[in-house]
Amino acid sequence: MTDTRSTSDLVTLSQPHSAAAEAYRTVRTSLDFSSLDRSLRTLVVTSAAPNEGKSTTLANLGVTLAQAGRRTLLVDADLRRPSLHHIFRLPNSAGLTTMLLDESTLAAPPFQVGPVEGLLVLTSGPLPPNPAELMASRRIEALVAALRDQADIVLFDAPPLIAVSDAATLAARVDGVILVVQAEKTKREHVQRAKTLLDRAKAHLIGAVLTDVRLDRSVGYYGSDGTNP
Numbered sequence: 001m002t003d004t005r006s007t008s009d010l011v012t013l014s015q016p017h018s019a020a021a022e023a024y025r026t027v028r029t030s031l032d033f034s035s036l037d038r039s040l041r042t043l044v045v046t047s048a049a050p051n052e053g054k055s056t057t058l059a060n061l062g063v064t065l066a067q068a069g070r071r072t073l074l075v076d077a078d079l080r081r082p083s084l085h086h087i088f089r090l091p092n093s094a095g096l097t098t099m100l101l102d103e104s105t106l107a108a109p110p111f112q113v114g115p116v117e118g119l120l121v122l123t124s125g126p127l128p129p130n131p132a133e134l135m136a137s138r139r140i141e142a143l144v145a146a147l148r149d150q151a152d153i154v155l156f157d158a159p160p161l162i163a164v165s166d167a168a169t170l171a172a173r174v175d176g177v178i179l180v181v182q183a184e185k186t187k188r189e190h191v192q193r194a195k196t197l198l199d200r201a202k203a204h205l206i207g208a209v210l211t212d213v214r215l216d217r218s219v220g221y222y223g224s225d226g227t228n229p
Contacts, residue, residue, distance in 0.1 A: 009056045009087050012063040013115060024060045027209055028068060034176070034206050042148050042174040043206075044077075046158040046167040048190035052182040053211040055083040058157045065153055066119035073111070073151035075122045077170055078159045079131035082124035088114055095125030099146075100139050106146045120151065131159075135166040144173050161194040171203035179208045 011020045034040060045058040058074060065072040076084040077096060085092040094110040099122075111120040128134055147154050156174065158167035171177045177198060181191060191208075198205050 010059060010063060010115070012060045012067075021060075021064075024057075024064045027061055028064045030207065031065075038175070038204075040175045040206065041152070042144055042154045042156070042176075044156045044158045044167065044171045044174050044177045044203075045180065046171070046177065046194075047160050047180040047182075048162055048186055048194035050081070050160050050163060052160070052180055052186055054160070054180040055087060055157050057178075057180050057209050057211060058155050059084065059087045062114070062119055062155055063116050065155075066114065066116040069118065070152040071118050071120070071150075073120045073122065073147060073154045074114070075147065075154060075156045076124040077135070077156040077166070079124055079127055079134065079166065080159055080164065082127070082157075084121055084157060085123040088112075088121055090121060090123055092123045092125065095123035096143075097125035097128055097134070099125075099143055100134055100137070103139075106142070109147070109150065111150075122147070132165055132169075135169045140170065141173055161197050162190055168197045168201040168203065171198055172201040174203075176204045176206040179205060180211060181208050182211050183213045185212070 011018060012024050015021055031040060045054055045061070047054040055078070062072050062074045074084060075096060076082045079097065082092070084090070085095075090112050098110055099105045109122060110125075111122055113119070114121050134140070144154075156170060158170050161167045161179075179191070179194060179198075195205065
């Protein structure tokens with residue numbers, strides 16, 4: 001089946017002056033303020049339920065971080081429904097699972113170059129039969145530490161929190177978590193459940209990103225073209 005997702009999801013590149021692109025830059029600025037008192041070098045981006053825009057959010061945030069001069073690494077840690085290789089149109093023959101299974105790759109990770117200078121992508125690699133076990137293994141801690149040394153900031157695209165345990169497990173091993181919430185779709189009880197799961201994992205939730213918001217054109221963004229995010 002053909003995947004319709006592509007680099008068109010990267011509004012920060014295709015429509016850099018749009019309200020949506022400006023919104024991602026605002027998230028970038030919020031991260032700067034959030035890191036004043038606590039280092040935020042490794043972050044998980046996830047959602048409560050599937051199809052709420054977490055991967056698109058992560059990809060666009062990664063672009064804006066790289067555009068600001070930071071060496072940014074995007075890691076597809078959704079080992080059930082990976083999408084970063086689709087968004088960036090990259091091969092997926094090697095990636096995160098390669099590093100988890102082959103310790104020698106920690107010294108030479110199979111990174112791929114993104115469309116912006118300073119942006120690197122680590123795709124999922126071949127999908128394993130046991131993603132939850134891989135995410136709970138001790139190798140993950142070593143991997144997160146190794147990747148942290150490879151970039152100024154590392155963003156992990158994790159599966160939805162209430163669907164599987166992978167995201168909460170990974171969230172406990174990074175500096176912070178961004179929860180993506182889709183306007184008029186995400187259920188309140190799902191967000192509450194996601195927050196509970198993060199609390200149980202002792203993960204640090206630094207904030208939420210609301211996607212698909214209807215823009216009031218009478219207000220808009222100063223200097224934007226009024227495009228809906």
